[in-house]
Each structure stands twice: as C-alpha cells, then as structure tokens.
Amino acid sequence: xxxxxxxxxxxxxxxxxxxxxxxxxxxxxxxxxxxxxxxxxxxxxxxxxxxxxxxxxxxxxxxxxxxxxxxxxxxxxxxxxxxxxxxxxxxxxxxxxxxxxxxxxxxxxxxxxxxxxxxxxxxxxxxxxxxxxxxxxxxxxxxxxxxxxxxxxxxxxxxxxxxxxxxxxxxxxxxxxxxxxxxxxxxxxxxxxxxxxxxxxxxxxxxxxxxxxxxxxxxxxxxxxxxxxxxxxxxxxxxxxxxxxxxxx
Amino acid sequence: xxxxxxxxxxxxxxxxxxxxxxxxxxxxxxxxxxxxxxxxxxxxxxxxxxxxxxxxxxxxxxxxxxxxxxxxxxxxxxxxxxxxxxxxxxxxxxxxxxxxxxxxxxxxxxxxxxxxxxxxxxxxxxxxxxxxxxxxxxxxxxxxxxxxxxxxxxxxxxxxxxxxxxxxxxxxxxxxxxxxxxxxxxxxxxxxxxxxxxxxxxxxxxxxxxxxxxxxxxxxxxxxxxxxxxxxxxxxxxxxxxxxxxxxxxxxxxxxxxxxxxxxxxxxxxxxxxxxxxxxxxxxxxxxxxxxxxxxxxxxxxxxxxxxxxxxxxxxxxxxxxxxxxxxxxxxxxxxxxxxxxxxxxxxx
Numbered sequence: 001x002x003x004x005x006x007x008x009x010x011x012x013x014x015x016x017x018x019x020x021x022x023x024x025x026x027x028x029x030x031x032x033x034x035x036x037x038x039x040x041x042x043x044x045x046x047x048x049x050x051x052x053x054x055x056x057x058x059x060x061x062x063x064x065x066x067x068x069x070x071x072x073x074x075x076x077x078x079x080x081x082x083x084x085x086x087x088x089x090x091x092x093x094x095x096x097x098x099x100x101x102x103x104x105x106x107x108x109x110x111x112x113x114x115x116x117x118x119x120x121x122x123x124x125x126x127x128x129x130x131x132x133x134x135x136x137x138x139x140x141x142x143x144x145x146x147x148x149x150x151x152x153x154x155x156x157x158x159x160x161x162x163x164x165x166x167x168x169x170x171x172x173x174x175x176x177x178x179x180x181x182x183x184x185x186x187x188x189x190x191x192x193x194x195x196x197x198x199x200x201x202x203x204x205x206x207x208x209x210x211x212x213x214x215x216x217x218x219x220x221x222x223x224x225x226x227x228x229x230x231x232x233x234x235x236x237x238x239x240x241x242x243x244x245x246x247x248x249x
Numbered sequence: 250x251x252x253x254x255x256x257x258x259x260x261x262x263x264x265x266x267x268x269x270x271x272x273x274x275x276x277x278x279x280x281x282x283x284x285x286x287x288x289x290x291x292x293x294x295x296x297x298x299x300x301x302x303x304x305x306x307x308x309x310x311x312x313x314x315x316x317x318x319x320x321x322x323x324x325x326x327x328x329x330x331x332x333x334x335x336x337x338x339x340x341x342x343x344x345x346x347x348x349x350x351x352x353x354x355x356x357x358x359x360x361x362x363x364x365x366x367x368x369x370x371x372x373x374x375x376x377x378x379x380x381x382x383x384x385x386x387x388x389x390x391x392x393x394x395x396x397x398x399x400x401x402x403x404x405x406x407x408x409x410x411x412x413x414x415x416x417x418x419x420x421x422x423x424x425x426x427x428x429x430x431x432x433x434x435x436x437x438x439x440x441x442x443x444x445x446x447x448x449x450x451x452x453x454x455x456x457x458x459x460x461x462x463x464x465x466x467x468x469x470x471x472x473x474x475x476x477x478x479x480x481x482x483x484x485x486x487x488x489x490x491x492x493x494x495x496x497x498x499x500x501x502x503x504x505x506x507x508x509x510x511x512x513x514x515x516x517x518x519x520x521x522x523x524x525x526x527x528x529x530x531x532x533x534x535x536x537x538x539x540x541x542x543x544x545x546x547x548x549x550x551x552x553x554x555x556x557x558x559x560x561x562x563x564x565x566x567x568x569x570x571x572x573x574x575x576x577x578x579x580x581x582x583x584x585x586x587x588x589x590x591x592x593x594x595x596x597x598x
C-alpha cells in the first residue's frame with residue numbers, strides 16, 4: 001500500500017485548472033521526486049497535499065487514511081511535514097527555541113502553559129538529536145535571522161524533520177544555497193533515515209537524479225510521466241517538454 | 250542514529266532553563282516596587298493608579314507583544330469586570346474583595362473567549378475596528394441600562410468590605426496600594442510563567458510566522474483564542490481593582506481613551522518583554538503628573554511632544570544608549586562577575 005496517495009486530485013482557480021486529475025502514489029520509504037517546468041503546478045500540488053488549499057475534487061490518503069478534509073496542523077500530527085521553497089522560519093527565535101517548540105508540540109506539551117521550556121528531559125534529548133543531525137550546534141544560540149543562508153536552509157528541514165513525519169515534503173531544499181554551503185546540505189538530505197518517505201520537489205536535475213529512486217513529472221497541472229529515473233530520463237516526451245538540454249549535455 | 254551527546258544535552262538544557270531565570274535586574278525592580286510602600290507614603294494615590302495601569306498594560310502586552318494581536322478594545326474587559334466588581338459588592342453577592350476580584354477576572358475572561366472569535370479573522374486594521382467596536386457597544390449597553398449601572402452618574406453606593414475581612418481600604422490609600430501592588434505582582438508572575446512555557450513559545454512562533462506555525466503542527470487559532478482569553482482576564486482584574494479601590498465605577502471605564510492610553514504606555518515601555526507595560530505605566534503616569542503640575546491647562550501638549558520624540562528617536566536607539574551607559578558603568582566598576590564579551594546591542598541603526 002502506498003503511504004501517500006492522491007486520487008483524481010483537482011484544483012481550479014476560476015477557469016484555470018492548476019491541478020488536473022492527479023493520481024500520484026508514493027511508496028513507503030521512497031525517495032520520490034516531483035519535477036516539472038515553471039508553472040506546472042508543483043506548488044499548488046504541495047499546498048493541496050499539506051492542506052493549505054482545499055481541492056476542488058479528489059481525495060488524498062496518508063497511510064490509507066483519508067486526510068482530504070483535515071487542517072494543515074492536523075496533517076502534521078498524522079505524519080506529514082513539509083519545508084518551504086522560500087524559508088519560513090521564526091526569525092526572532094534561536095534554532096534551539098525553534099526546534100524545542102516543534103518537539104514540544106509533537107510530544108503534546110505545546111499547550112502546556114505552566115512548565116518552563118526545557119525542563120522535560122525527553123524534549124531536550126530530542127532537541128540534541130535534531131541539532132546534531134542538522135549540524136546546527138555551533139549556531140544554536142544565535143537568532144535565526146542572522147544565520148548564514150545554508151544554516152537557515154538546514155533549519156528549514158530540521159523543523160519539518162522534528163515533526164517526525166512519515167512523509168517529508170522537501171520543496172526545493174537546495175534553492176539559492178551558495179556553493180560553499182551546498183555540500184553540507186546535500187549530505188544531510190542524503191543521510192535522512194531510510195524509513196522516512198521523502199517527496200522532493202526540485203529544479204536541480206543533478207540533485208533529482210542523484211537522490212530519487214522514482215520521478216514524477218508534472219506538466220500543466222497533470223501527471224505526465226511517472227517512473228524510475230532511468231526510464232524518465234529516456235522518455236522522449238519528457239525530453240521534449242522539459243529535460244531536453246540538461247540531459248543531453 | 251547518533252547517541253545523544255551528553256555535553257550538548259547539558260548545554261541545551263541549561264540554555265533553555267536560563268531563558269526563564271529571574272535576572273538580578275528584575276529582582277531589583279520588584280524590590281524597589283515594594284519598597285515604594287515605605288518610600289513614598291504621600292504618593293499612594295498615583296502609585297495605585299500606576300499599578301492598575303501597569304496591570305492593564307500587561308494584558309495588552311500579552312496579546313500584542315507575544316501574539317501580535319493589536320487591540321483598541323481592552324477597555325471592554327476592564328470596564329465589564331469593573332462593573333461586575335461594583336455590582337457584586339453593591340448587592341452583596343460576593344463581599345470578600347479577593348473572591349470578587351477572581352470572579353471578575355473569570356467573567357472578563359469569559360467575555361474575552363466569546364469575542365476572541367471575532368478578532369481572529371482579518372488583519373490589524375480589522376482587529377482595531379472590531380475590538381474598538383466591542384468596547385463601544387458595551388459602553389453603550391452600560392449607558393442604556395442605567396437602572397442597574399447608574400448610567401452617566403456612575404455606579405453609586407458601592408461598599409467594599411475589608412480584604413480577607415481585615416484590611417479596609419483606608420482614606421490614605423495605603424491598603425489600596427498594597428493590595429493593587431500584590432495583585433499586580435501575582436498576575437505578573439503568572440504571566441511570566443506563561444510566556445516562558447511551551448505555550449508562550451508557540452505564541453511567539455505564531456506571531457513571527459503563522460504559516461510555518463501551522464506547518465509544524467501548532468493549532469494557531471486555538472493558541473490565539475487562549476491568550477486573548479487570558480489577557481482579557483488580566484484586563485478584567487485591573488478593572489475590578491479600580492472599582493474596588495475607589496468604591497465607584499463610571500462609564501468612562503469603557504472609553505476609547507482608556508484603550509488608547511494603553512497603546513501609548515506600550516509605545517513608551519516597549520512590548521514583548523513583559524516589563525514594557527510596567528515601565529511604560531510608571532513613566533506615563535509620573536510624566537503626566539509632573540507636567541500637569543507645571544502647566545495644569547496644557548499638559549497634553551507636552552505628553553504629545555514626548556510621544557513624538559520617543560517615536561522619532563526610536564526605542565531601539567534609546568535602548569542602545571542605555572546599554573552603552575550601563576556598559577560604561579560596568580567598566581569602571583569592579584570586575585568580579587564574568588560577563589559577555591560584547592553587549593547585546595539591538596540590531597541596525
């Protein structure tokens with residue numbers, strides 16, 4: 001059974017069909033990439049998956065459970081977390097506070113208004129695990145706003161990962177990261193645990209083909225091709241609409 | 250995966266706990282606040298008003314400084330609870346002031362809960378209008394039912410029993426001031442606890458980035474409802490204090506001036522660190538008192554001028570000056586305590 005599945009997913013904005021009858025299956029533990037030219041509807045699709053937008057038609061299931069009508073924060077609790085193409089961080093908090101916040105929420109003490117943050121050892125231990133995994137130790141006490149961009153990008157993923165999702169949606173995680181900081185970021189993504197399913201939305205073809213074990217191509221809001229990387233790379237239609245140059249080169 | 254690194258675990262835990270620790274400056278602040286009881290016996294009336302204003306400003310700081318909800322209607326809760334405290338005393342429903350105070354806080358919180366749903370929608374401007382509207386409506390309701398509230402004449406014949414049956418509000422205002430100060434302190438300690446809790450942290454997250462907050466599983470709406478309700482309760486306690494210590498309540502408790510004053514207090518004192526309302530209230534009240542003594546007729550001109558200057562200079566810059574001044578003091582003083590190498594200067598400018 002696929003861990004994440006959409007059936008007949010559709011989103012219209014007035015006369016425009018931004019997502020057109022998409023049937024996508026993501027297998028458990030997959031490294032699945034979703035690619036497509038600009039304006040293909042990738043962002044709309046992510047917003048549908050995460051509940052920011054309501055679909056005009058179709059269903060979404062997570063681990064066989066219908067989540068179409070749930071709210072964004074409920075989907076997080078059901079096991080789906082996302083990162084954003086443009087950083088969405090808490091600029092006035094420190095990485096420690098940000099990660100601590102996510103973990104408190106997940107452990108159900110987010111509404112606890114009397115206990116001081118950090119007095120629960122379970123929370124502290126998990127914070128440390130995340131800080132280490134995402135190489136944030138040396139900046140953990142700095143305001144997020146002043147972190148180098150690469151570290152902010154790592155924190156962006158760390159916050160989603162700290163939700164301990166079954167499915168992690170990475171929206172162009174490497175976008176805009178300078179070359180010098182890129183390696184650390186990509187290595188961290190590579191090292192994500194195998195049992196976490198990753199759906200990667202990405203423009204960078206090097207990253208897609210080195211990382212993904214399955215690729216779906218979205219064109220004009222519809223699922224165009226869906227298959228193993230080598231098949232997608234060979235597919236003449238994909239070359240025609242999208243990949244052409246980059247793959248020939 | 251990597252086993253938790255014990256050294257790092259210790260650092261993380263220390264860091265998080267240290268956030269909530271009382272600093273020497275805070276302790277000094279409260280020692281001084283309580284010392285005023287003995288230091289300025291001739292100033293009890295203005296000190297009492299200041300304590301009430303400070304508590305009231307604390308309620309706005311909780312929603313504005315921590316959750317980013319701007320409001321011109323905190324007077325709704327202040328006034329509602331003020332009348333409640335007056336009426337329960339007048340008709341003898343709850344005669345013990347502390348119990349009445351708690352009940353007033355609860356009814357104000359209940360009103361806050363109900364109206365919070367109106368405030369959740371929309372932008373800052375809508376919120377200003379909605380909160381203002383609610384307090385105007387309540388003021389007019391109090392005016393309409395003058396048979397109960399006394400209307401424009403105010404609520405007369407309120408007789409407040411001694412606190413705990415022992416401490417009667419005296420003519421000099423001593424007991425009244427001590428009572429207000431203790432209530433302010435207790436509410437402050439509770440508010441402080443709340444803002445350093447996971448709940449308080451989640452509010453700052455919601456204020457900073459609501460989109461991401463819901464993407465990490467925070468039920469944004471309910472957190473805002475909760476803090477709005479809590480802040481309304483605090484505003485209500487402030488309103489009830491005013492009624493109890495003056496044995497009177499008039500329509501002016503709902504006035505726009507009262508809500509607007511709060512914003513001025515927070516502009517002076519700053520938001521988001523809890524002391525802004527307290528410091529702002531002290532400066533505002535004493536400045537008002539001092540200027541009013543100099544020019545009884547035109548004192549508002551000077552208050553206005555001070556506000557314009559504060560906004561133009563910018564609080565960041567003033568804080569930087571104060572930090573520099575403190576730093577200079579520290580450099581001449583004995584170096585016994587290890588201190589951070591660099592002063593935390595506010596960014597920019």
